[in-house]
Amino acid sequence: MPKPKPEMLDVDGVEVKLSNPDKIYFPELGEAGGRKRDLVEYYRTVALQGALMTAIAGRPTYLERYPDGVDGDQIYQKHLTKYHPAHVESTEVVFPSKRTGQAFCPRIPADAVWAANLGTLTFHTWPTLAPGAKRAGDMSSLAPGAKRAGDLSPSPDNDHPDQLRLDLDPSGDTTYADARRVALELLRPLLDELGLPGFPKTSGRRGVHVYIPIEPGWDFIATRRAVIALARELERRDPAAVTTSWWKEERGDRVFIDFNQNARDRSMASPYSVRKTPRAQVSTPLTWDELADTEPADFTVSTVPELLARRGDPWADIDACRVGIEVLLEMVQRDDAAGLGDMPYPPSYPKMPGEPPRVQPSKKVAEHWDAEGNRIE
Template identity: 70%
Template sequence: MPPKPKPVMLDVDGVEVKMSSPDKIYFPELGDDGGRKADLVDYYRTMAVTGPLLTAIAGRPTFLQRFPDGVEGEQIYQKHLPKYHPEHVQSTRIVFPSKRSGDAFCPRIAADVVWAANLGTFTFHTWPTVDPDNDHPEQLRIDLDPPDGKSFDDVRRVALDLVKPFLEEIGMTGFVKTSGSRGVHVFVPIRPEWDFIATRRTVIALGRELERREPKAVTTSWWKEERGDRIFIDYNQNARDRSMASPYSARKSARARVSTPVTWEELVDIDPEDLTIATVPALVERRGDPWADIADHRSGLEKLLEMVERDEADGLGDMVYPPNYPKMPGEPPRVPPSKMVAEHWDEDGNRIEPS
């Protein structure tokens, strides 16, 4: 058996970080030509040291989606900061829907990002909050999720023709990025004055309005049996403990695609297949980071909250939470419509046990 290769010590903006097994193949389709662990670590080192990645994730509770054996290996989804970590790596306290608390990874400096990349982290999944206040989001997150059979072009059209104009109508600024697959993510900076209950409800109201405007194109239905071939606005990405791939995160893909911030003008003809760990650094160097000033565009939720009240008055209340959440006040029955028997549920959505 050949000897195990010695770790490489990297200087990351003045902090020494160890990289083990640099030649391990993470992306077999790329092989030695851009598909090694060293290539992923170098990508994160570049994006963190030059700034755009840290602008997006610094100070946020961050979950690590790790593939220590590469894209074809098993996934580790890590919500808690590992017990053993360098002194420069910090955590932030978070409270889960169960009311239990934990300590999540909270990157501050470039070395933190490279340390996580050495663990096999492909994707940094961030909360919409900033330490130490992890109870009040400062972003709304609009996740446009295509069903099978729909392409990136279909999602792109919804983002450009529905989401962007609506946000402009209500005086909010959306920042758009590719998901790293066929989806599109729009992050909307807000003032951190509302809790997760309120921010989630405003995204439900936003989604319902878009659904009214083009009911054949988009849906807010949590149940797949009701969605058909419509693009789903995943409002539950705004629930407590839900996180989304950060800007500039690599995704689990054979080509090492990246969830990449773009301008709205670039979204018109961008090809997400071209946005990879090999190409994104040069793109940012050439035209800068389109999300660099996102924190300068925070707005309030007043207009969306008015829409929440209007929907309530029209009989449109809350919608279901993900299955691992406790039953929430005002939540409808958490059961697919095709399996729902009305007499088994009370008016508050609680199951009536047979006597």
């Protein structure tokens, strides 16, 4: 059977190709919402509504692609393809190894639709804005009570995050309900105490994500330590429910705060991204009040566009709410003084200054490590 002829879509005046529109991407949905056409149309809709572009425009973005649908192989694409339309741009990123690469950097709705046609389910964005990226908020529109950073990056770049990201990840027998309770009963009050804004969303699976918009005056080392300090305070307030342990063998049935989502080159599923789930669930921004009475299955490619049309995007003004992180860095200093230094980095990273031994506690032999966490050969 010959391949169907591609269709050409108009995306805000830019022509974008849709190939194999009737290929089934979500077998459980079948032709009733599970076609490639449905995925691409979802992304065209939320991009043109503005919500998706608020989340991804101007950010280094990795693509989680399934060209043969959710039952096929995954392609996790960090580098922009060599051949792409003229409207698609890239931005240079520096990996932990110090190597550089050119990551996809969406700017307009057509860019997102082009990526969707490649089989992209999930957009994974860096917490940075690329050089030259337009910022929705600026120093004149800080949130009430926000602190100005003492050494702000003079312009957007990919070395100074403008977001802290809290990943509340259920471990063991914990569930979305546990992550939601930690977000509502522990994290939200703590952010209020510290004068920090928090923007929650479903992860699209079992977890909850909360973003804190910040001024881009600190590097990845500082912002990651700031999140570690915040996570440790959550753990102190309810150690039976929350853990900061990087090692799965120590987490038990608790919600893990994945602080390493704030390390360089780590990215998270963007707001309004589709996840690899049987019924095309979407990582969906919510108000705190909405979070209290929702389930991940409520938000899919079929339901989210109508939700946006009805009540708008609760994250529309996130860039206008940026704050400084001085209060968190003071917490870092207190933790350091109490002997609570840095935490392990992911295994693919080079050894980082001040990092403890990167070995599972059950496998650690004390005499093989020096006081600085270096292995003794």
